[in-house]
Amino acid sequence: MRPTFTLGRISGVRIGVHWSVLGILVILVVALGFRSWPVLVPGYSAATYVLTALGAAVLFLVSLLAHELAHAVVARRQGIEVQDITLWLLGGVASLRSEARTPGADLRIAAAGPLTSVLAAAVFGALAWLFVAVDATTLVVLLFVYLAVFNIVIAVFNLIPAAPLDGGRILRAGLWAWKGDRARAAVWSARAGQGFGVFLILAGVWQLLFVGTGNGLWWVLIGLFIVAVASAEEQQARVGSTLADARVSEVMTPDPDTTDATLSVQDFLHDVVLTRRHAAFPVVDADGRVEGLVTLNRMRSVPTGERETMTVREIISPLEEVPTTQPDAPLTDLLPELGNAPDGRALVFDGDKLVGIVTPTDVSRAVTLRGLLNGDGRASPWVSGSAG
Numbered sequence: 001m002r003p004t005f006t007l008g009r010i011s012g013v014r015i016g017v018h019w020s021v022l023g024i025l026v027i028l029v030v031a032l033g034f035r036s037w038p039v040l041v042p043g044y045s046a047a048t049y050v051l052t053a054l055g056a057a058v059l060f061l062v063s064l065l066a067h068e069l070a071h072a073v074v075a076r077r078q079g080i081e082v083q084d085i086t087l088w089l090l091g092g093v094a095s096l097r098s099e100a101r102t103p104g105a106d107l108r109i110a111a112a113g114p115l116t117s118v119l120a121a122a123v124f125g126a127l128a129w130l131f132v133a134v135d136a137t138t139l140v141v142l143l144f145v146y147l148a149v150f151n152i153v154i155a156v157f158n159l160i161p162a163a164p165l166d167g168g169r170i171l172r173a174g175l176w177a178w179k180g181d182r183a184r185a186a187v188w189s190a191r192a193g194q195g196f197g198v199f200l201i202l203a204g205v206w207q208l209l210f211v212g213t214g215n216g217l218w219w220v221l222i223g224l225f226i227v228a229v230a231s232a233e234e235q236q237a238r239v240g241s242t243l244a245d246a247r248v249s250e251v252m253t254p255d256p257d258t259t260d261a262t263l264s265v266q267d268f269l270h271d272v273v274l275t276r277r278h279a280a281f282p283v284v285d286a287d288g289r290v291e292g293l294v295t296l297n298r299m300r301s302v303p304t305g306e307r308e309t310m311t312v313r314e315i316i317s318p319l320e321e322v323p324t325t326q327p328d329a330p331l332t333d334l335l336p337e338l339g340n341a342p343d344g345r346a347l348v349f350d351g352d353k354l355v356g357i358v359t360p361t362d363v364s365r366a367v368t369l370r371g372l373l374n375g376d377g378r379a380s381p382w383v384s385g386s387a388g
Ligand SMILES: [Zn+2]
Pocket: 067, 068, 071, 113, 114, 158, 166
């Protein structure tokens, strides 16, 4: 999930919003402001309903943000770097740069979200009660009752023990503590996620066919999302367990070919890409400092007519957006970052010096190689294709 724009930073964590979050605003304004409330509490002007519903939608997004921030803050307290928080159509995502080191840390990071939602529900419930006590207008009381209920729903839904929901993380932490094997615990919780996702899809289709409400579409959409993320997590856990003790230096392609930031895209294509076989190149400035990464994928976005005038610098992923690591770092710490990176590649530095690049092909090759060395024939299909 790449945020469309950045709202700002809260204690150093970038808060991004994907355009699809407008979907939540529109749905809540229509459902509450146009449909439910005018029937439930008649007698207000149309504008009052719509504005109150808009207020509800915004406060709902704020409580989603609080839920994700709780994950982020607890993760940081456990020494895990937080990449960003993104709000989108199906809620919020807090992207962590690495994994929890212990089951206890895993549990605390996961539980912080639903706890915050319960807390938010209590706050909104208390406000509703307060507004009843001071004889406020019914619509305002209703607004806070709805927000309390929404937050309870968020907490309960997220506690379902199926990855990537928080309950799935809690399940993983429990199995991990019990069996002492993080990778297997992650595989089980991802399997539970796939099962739950399929259940949601089937239940949604059943609603669409036999109940005839549009709600079924949401169930299908959320189910598809959960299945996709859970499958990727299962694959990642399996790769992680195969490469459990590998170091980055074992897997990386050393001394990668670099390219000059000031080259035109046209020259880059003819002089660099066509003569060498890589799909990604670290980009350096005149002094040899690394500015970022350019991939063939990025070049596709440049219209043929503009290749002469645009420079490589204009199409790179800047270094801040590319995962970086050191040669002696454990590979398993890098894998989640690699999965989240827009270009799917990481650069390896020894001090200031660029010494290697890790691509999905490198990881896939390492998994196959380890499988062959361990006599485990199942190893290679785990990373069939690098999309994950
Ligand atoms: Zn959560």
